[in-house]
Amino acid sequence: MRKLRIGVIDLVANGPAHALWARLMNANLASIMPQVIGVWCEEAGHSVSYVCYTGFEDLNAALPAETDIVFIGAFSETAQLAYALSALYRQRGTVTVLGGPHARCYPEDSVQYFDYVLGFTDQSIIDDVLRECAPHRPIGLSIAAPRQPLQLPGVRARWRFIKETLDKAPAIKIVPMLASLGCPYTCSFCIDSTVDYQPLDTNQLRDDLRFLLTKFRQPHVAWHDPNFGVRFDETLGAIEDAVPPGRIDFIAESSLSLLSEDRLPRLKRNGFKAVLPGIESWYSLGNKTKSGRVVGMDKVRQVADHVNMVLSYIPYMQTNFVLGLDTDEGPEPFELTKRFVDLAPGAFPGYSLLSAFGRAAPLNLDLKRAGRVLPFPHHFLNNNLAMNVKPKNYEWGPFYDQVIDLTRHSFSWRSVARRFKATRATIPRWMNVVRAVSSEGNGRIQYHSAVRKLLDTDATVHRYFDGETDVLPSFYADRMRHDLGPFMELLPEGGARHDPNAYLRAEAAAPKPADGLTPVQARRARARAAAAATAAALHPAAPAPIPQS
Numbered sequence: 001m002r003k004l005r006i007g008v009i010d011l012v013a014n015g016p017a018h019a020l021w022a023r024l025m026n027a028n029l030a031s032i033m034p035q036v037i038g039v040w041c042e043e044a045g046h047s048v049s050y051v052c053y054t055g056f057e058d059l060n061a062a063l064p065a066e067t068d069i070v071f072i073g074a075f076s077e078t079a080q081l082a083y084a085l086s087a088l089y090r091q092r093g094t095v096t097v098l099g100g101p102h103a104r105c106y107p108e109d110s111v112q113y114f115d116y117v118l119g120f121t122d123q124s125i126i127d128d129v130l131r132e133c134a135p136h137r138p139i140g141l142s143i144a145a146p147r148q149p150l151q152l153p154g155v156r157a158r159w160r161f162i163k164e165t166l167d168k169a170p171a172i173k174i175v176p177m178l179a180s181l182g183c184p185y186t187c188s189f190c191i192d193s194t195v196d197y198q199p200l201d202t203n204q205l206r207d208d209l210r211f212l213l214t215k216f217r218q219p220h221v222a223w224h225d226p227n228f229g230v231r232f233d234e235t236l237g238a239i240e241d242a243v244p245p246g247r248i249d250f251i252a253e254s255s256l257s258l259l260s261e262d263r264l265p266r267l268k269r270n271g272f273k274a275v276l277p278g279i280e281s282w283y284s285l286g287n288k289t290k291s292g293r294v295v296g297m298d299k300v301r302q303v304a305d306h307v308n309m310v311l312s313y314i315p316y317m318q319t320n321f322v323l324g325l326d327t328d329e330g331p332e333p334f335e336l337t338k339r340f341v342d343l344a345p346g347a348f349p350g351y352s353l354l355s356a357f358g359r360a361a362p363l364n365l366d367l368k369r370a371g372r373v374l375p376f377p378h379h380f381l382n383n384n385l386a387m388n389v390k391p392k393n394y395e396w397g398p399f400y401d402q403v404i405d406l407t408r409h410s411f412s413w414r415s416v417a418r419r420f421k422a423t424r425a426t427i428p429r430w431m432n433v434v435r436a437v438s439s440e441g442n443g444r445i446q447y448h449s450a451v452r453k454l455l456d457t458d459a460t461v462h463r464y465f466d467g468e469t470d471v472l473p474s475f476y477a478d479r480m481r482h483d484l485g486p487f488m489e490l491l492p493e494g495g496a497r498h499d500p501n502a503y504l505r506a507e508a509a510a511p512k513p514a515d516g517l518t519p520v521q522a523r524r525a526r527a528r529a530a531a532a533a534t535a536a537a538l539h540p541a542a543p544a545p546i547p548q549s
């Protein structure tokens, strides 16, 4: 195989960023998979130029030049920028590949703009793409491995990409690591709810942590596991083998049910400084918070006690909520969250508007069948700029009133001061203040208030939200144009729109797995079918054997 010039682009931002929080944190939000792909490409003997776009670079100048093939990693909110970049590279004769959550969620849309669209990706998929490296136009190849890889290149192997990105972080530098993939929980709105839980090799984890101790005086590590600590003793044991207590600061997303009191002293001893559990709802998903069937105010008290207990061991905590779930009705869920903010003042509340990301979650099929998914461009799908699911139990105006009221309460000076006082460590204290006065607090209040006003004053907005028209209101079109700047001109015809029901149509047309399969067996059967299609597309003469699960 000839030596290829390969570009790898990780899109953290969908346009120029300005907020202070983004300045501090965006370089710490780089994804692991683009770095992994960079490693695999180099292992195959090719030369790799890598860029993580954080919103603070001159993107035109930062883009890898002189490439035979470019891999772009994108979340849905960066999809329009990714499509524009693909068009730019195709004009230059480069083959383009899309990976990341957007590729998994919206393959039907993405194949219109890329030569290859990757679902689950392992090294053999990358090797196949590099070996072929051919344009597929007008419709690209959608390809996938049957499951997540069993092992990924670790920090030592990814170091040059990690360093290049963290050099852009002005203050705290946080290294992304993984101890596991998938999640054993089944939250119906979550992309990881259908990915089998799988721990990664603890020997590599030990080696990576020891390696990091040679690179920083006090390293910071963010575990990118969807749910850290499912195999608690095994993972903590590996950390304890490699790291003297307190020599590395750790951040992890972990369910409250995993953060039980008997485990917290061990987490504290081992340098866990921040945890981000999902609470999601006061009426459902009790297994995640260990609150079982307790709901309403009783759940608020129980979870607040639990959160305060966690905060007595771990200095920083973000508690995540989904707003607009079907179990919510009237002002009560919002009032309960306000009570929670008061009862657990040290926790930073993170709010997400219920969103349906294409194929991400099983729930999305039901929402599409019910005609509740709106065609907001992907650019706005970041759980906050737009809610693309019509709420079941709210009209839009009253819903936004509640969202604004809750956000104001959570980031009022009173709440900010109480959070400051309830947080003992200096850096977490000030991080909370910066977040509140930056994009996540004040920024969201202003944005949601602007949308709320338009719902009253701009019929095009109201009709779009009610699904009566798919003509994007100028408020959103102007914002997208502003964010994309000169790249808007490169966005291919139709690239700002998508069919929100493509997944539903594809499911309806797909051959059904044999009757009598459990949902997990059916999912695996579909993954095997996708892998077989991949093998047939890339090796038409000799299809690869289909792995059995």
Ligand code: SF4
Pocket (backbone or CB within 6 Å): 183, 184, 185, 186, 187, 190, 191, 192, 193, 226, 227, 255, 278, 288
């Ligand atoms: S516990 Fe978290 S990661 Fe796991 S399925 Fe639920 S939301 Fe997703």
